[in-house]
Amino acid sequence: MARKALSLDEFQKRFPDEAACAAFLVKKRWPDGFVCPACGCLRPAELKSRAYTYECLDCGRQTSITAGTVMHRTKLPLITWFRAAHLLSNHSNGMSALQLKGQLGVTYKTAWLLEQKLRRSMIDPDRTKLSGIVEVDQTEIPFRTKKVFFDDARARKITIIGAVEVIDRDTRMTPKLKRKGAIYHDTMAGRIRLAVIPDNSAAAIKEFVRANVEPGSTLVTDGHRSYLNFDDYRHDPHVVARIPAHIPLPWVHRVFALMKRWGLGTYHGLRRQHIDTYLNEFVFRFNRRYHRKASFETLLGLASNGQPKTYWDITDKENPRKGERPRRIMPRRRKTASGMRQDSSPKRAKGRLTLRIQ
Numbered sequence: 191m192a193r194k195a196l197s198l199d200e201f202q203k204r205f206p207d208e209a210a211c212a213a214f215l216v217k218k219r220w221p222d223g224f225v226c227p228a229c230g231c232l233r234p235a236e237l238k239s240r241a242y243t244y245e246c247l248d249c250g251r252q253t254s255i256t257a258g259t260v261m262h263r264t265k266l267p268l269i270t271w272f273r274a275a276h277l278l279s280n281h282s283n284g285m286s287a288l289q290l291k292g293q294l295g296v297t298y299k300t301a302w303l304l305e306q307k308l309r310r311s312m313i314d315p316d317r318t319k320l321s322g323i324v325e326v327d328q329t330e331i332p333f334r335t336k337k338v339f340f341d342d343a344r345a346r347k348i349t350i351i352g353a354v355e356v357i358d359r360d361t362r363m364t365p366k367l368k369r370k371g372a373i374y375h376d377t378m379a380g381r382i383r384l385a386v387i388p389d390n391s392a393a394a395i396k397e398f399v400r401a402n403v404e405p406g407s408t409l410v411t412d413g414h415r416s417y418l419n420f421d422d423y424r425h426d427p428h429v430v431a432r433i434p435a436h437i438p439l440p441w442v443h444r445v446f447a448l449m450k451r452w453g454l455g456t457y458h459g460l461r462r463q464h465i466d467t468y469l470n471e472f473v474f475r476f477n478r479r480y481h482r483k484a485s486f487e488t489l490l491g492l493a494s495n496g497q498p499k500t501y502w503d504i505t506d507k508e509n510p511r512k513g514e515r516p517r518r519i520m521p522r523r524r525k526t527a528s529g530m531r532q533d534s535s536p537k538r539a540k541g542r543l544t545l546r547i548q
C-alpha cells in the first residue's frame with residue numbers, strides 16, 4: 191500500500207552531506223557493488239581528481255556515478271539535487287521555480303533548470319495502457335503567451351484529451367460491467383493519461399485512445415462522441431439530456447478540474463512550449479499520489495535509465511557550438527588512478543589505487 195515519504199527532518203538525517211548522497215547513488219545503481227560497464231570487472235578505484243567517478247583497474251574505463259541520471263555532468267552539489275527532488279515529490283501540487291529558488295538558496299535560472307530536468311523524469315517508460323472501464327473526454331485550457339499578462343478570458347486555448355480508469359472504491363479493481371448507459375456507483379479514479387490533441391476530430395481521439403487504452407476496454411464517453419465507432423473497444427456513450435455533463439463522466443471531469451486549478455495555482459497559467467511536460471508531471475503525480483517515496487527516486491532518474499537532458503533540449507534552442515570540435519592546443523589529458531593519461535592512449539591502469547570500494 192502507500193509508502194510513506196520522508197519528512198524534512200528524516201530527509202536531512204538521511205542525506206546530511208555529499209558523501210551520503212553519493213553513497214545512496216552507488217547503492218541504488220550497483221546494489222551488489224560496482225561493476226565496470228566496459229569489461230564487467232569488479233575492481234574500481236575512486237578518483238580523487240574527478241567528482242563521483244570510478245576508474246576500472248582492469249580496463250581503465252572511467253565511470254561517473256551520475257551517468258544516466260538527471261544529475262549527469264552537473265556542476266551543482268548532489269545534495270541540491272536531492273533536496274529539489276525531495277521537495278518536488280512531496281509537495282502534492284509541485285512547486286514553481288520561484289518557490290524552489292527560495293527553498294534551495296540558488297539563483298532563479300538554476301532553480302528553473304533543476305525543475306525542468308527533474309520534471310522530465312516524470313514519465314514512466316514502461317507504463318502499461320489503461321484498461322477496464324475508462325472515461326474519455328476532452329477539454330480546453332487557456333495557455334500563457336509571451337509578454338502578455340495572463341488573462342483567462344483573452345488567452346488562446348488548446349484542446350486536452352483525458353482518459354481515466356474507473357475503479358471500485360473498496361476493491362480498487364474494475365467494477366463489474368453493466369449494460370450500456372448505466373451509471374457505475376461507488377467508484378473512484380484509477381490511473382489517468384492526458385495529452386494535447388490538435389483538434390476534436392475522431393481521428394485525433396482514436397489515435398490517443400489506441401496509444402493509451404488497452405483494446406477490449408470499455409470506453410465511457412459523453413453522448414456527443416457517439417459518432418466514434420471503435421471496432422476494437424466497447425464504446426459506451428452516456429447520453430444524458432439536460433443534466434450537467436459532469437454526472438455521466440464524473441472522474442475525467444474531476445481530473446480536468448484539478449489539472450486546471452493546478453496549472454493556475456502552481457504555475458499561474460501554463461505555457462504552450464512546456465505543456466506536454468506539465469501534463470506529464472500532473473499525470474505522474476496523480477498516478478503516484480499514494481507512492482511518494484518511489485517518485486523521489488524516479489525523479490532523480492534512478493528508476494529508469496533515461497537519457498539525460500541538456501539545457502538546449504529543454505529550451506528547444508539551437509546550441510551555437512553544436513557539432514564544433516573543441517579547439518585544443520594540447521591533447522587532452524586526464525588524471526587516472528595511476529597518474530596522468532592522454533585521452534585515447536592505450537588504457538592500462540596499474541597499482542597505486544586511491545581507494546577501493548566494496
Ligand SMILES: [Zn+2]
Nearest residue numbers: 226229246249
Ligand atoms: Zn573495466
